[in-house]
Amino acid sequence: MLAFIGGTGxxxxDNLRIIRRQAISTRFGDPSAAVVEGELDGQNVLFLARHGDPHVLLPHQVNYRANMTALKEAGATAIVAVNAVGGITAQAPTGALVLPDQIIDYTWGRExxxxDDPAEPLVHVDFSWPFDSALRNGLKEKLAASELKWNDGGCYAATQGPRLETAAEIIRLERDGCDIVGMTGMPEAVLARELALPYAMLSxxxxxAAGKSSHEITMAEIEAVIHDGMANVCRVLTDFAGGYTA
Known part of the structure; x- marks a missing residue:
C-alpha cells in the first residue's frame, strides 16, 4: 500500500476519506501519530504526520525509527515523503516543488x-541512490501534466535544526553541491532503505535559504507559502495515488 508522510504544513x-486510525507501538517506541488508513482518489493509502497531530515535534525529536517501522507494520509497500525546505540554488525558487535525487546528511545524534541490536547481524545497505526511480518517475509524470513550478533532481541537505542555518553554512552547503535544505530527510530516507521500502521525496x-535574499527570513512569509504550496502538493499526491500501481 502506498504511504505518505506529511511534514510541516x-x-x-483534508481530501482523505479516513477508514481507520492505527495506534501502533514498535520496538523503537511510538510513532509521531496514529497511522491513518484512508481512500484517496479510489486508492487505499496510508498517512503519517511526521511532526505529530497537532504539530508538536521538532525535527530532532521525531522518532524516525518508530515512524518507519509503524508504516511497514501497517502495510506500507512504498513511501512518498513531503518536506518543507529552503532554496539554495536557482533551480529551487520559493514556491517550487523539487524532486531531489541525492541527499547529504549533516545531522548528528539521531538514531x-x-x-543496532548486538544480538543481531549488522547490515550495511547500499545508499548510492537514495530515492526510488519508479516513484520519482511517477511523480514527474504528474508534475509535468500540471502547471506548477517544479524541478527534476537536486541534492537535499539534511541539517540538524531546529534553528535555520547561517549564511556561511548555506555557502558551505552550496559548495558541497546542495540545492535545497531541510531538517527531516535523514535518517528517514535510509531507514526506508533498511526496511526495503521504495522511498521518494517531494519538497x-x-x-x-539564509543569505539568498536581501531580507530576514520570517515565519509569516514561510507560512504564507506553505498555505498555498501544500494545497498544490495535495493535488499532486492525489493524482499520483489515483494512478499508482505497486
Whole structure:
C-alpha cells in the first residue's frame, strides 16, 4: 500500500476519506501519530504526520525509527515523503516543488539505523541512490501534466535544526553541491532503505535559504507559502495515488 508522510504544513490530508486510525507501538517506541488508513482518489493509502497531530515535534525529536517501522507494520509497500525546505540554488525558487535525487546528511545524534541490536547481524545497505526511480518517475509524470513550478533532481541537505542555518553554512552547503535544505530527510530516507521500502521525496521550497535574499527570513512569509504550496502538493499526491500501481 502506498504511504505518505506529511511534514510541516501537511499534518492532515483534508481530501482523505479516513477508514481507520492505527495506534501502533514498535520496538523503537511510538510513532509521531496514529497511522491513518484512508481512500484517496479510489486508492487505499496510508498517512503519517511526521511532526505529530497537532504539530508538536521538532525535527530532532521525531522518532524516525518508530515512524518507519509503524508504516511497514501497517502495510506500507512504498513511501512518498513531503518536506518543507529552503532554496539554495536557482533551480529551487520559493514556491517550487523539487524532486531531489541525492541527499547529504549533516545531522548528528539521531538514531540512524534499525540494525543496532548486538544480538543481531549488522547490515550495511547500499545508499548510492537514495530515492526510488519508479516513484520519482511517477511523480514527474504528474508534475509535468500540471502547471506548477517544479524541478527534476537536486541534492537535499539534511541539517540538524531546529534553528535555520547561517549564511556561511548555506555557502558551505552550496559548495558541497546542495540545492535545497531541510531538517527531516535523514535518517528517514535510509531507514526506508533498511526496511526495503521504495522511498521518494517531494519538497516544497518555502523560503530562500539564509543569505539568498536581501531580507530576514520570517515565519509569516514561510507560512504564507506553505498555505498555498501544500494545497498544490495535495493535488499532486492525489493524482499520483489515483494512478499508482505497486
Amino acid at each position: 501537511l499534518t492532515r490530508m 540512524m539505523t534499525l540494525f 516544497l521550497v518555502v523560503n530562500p
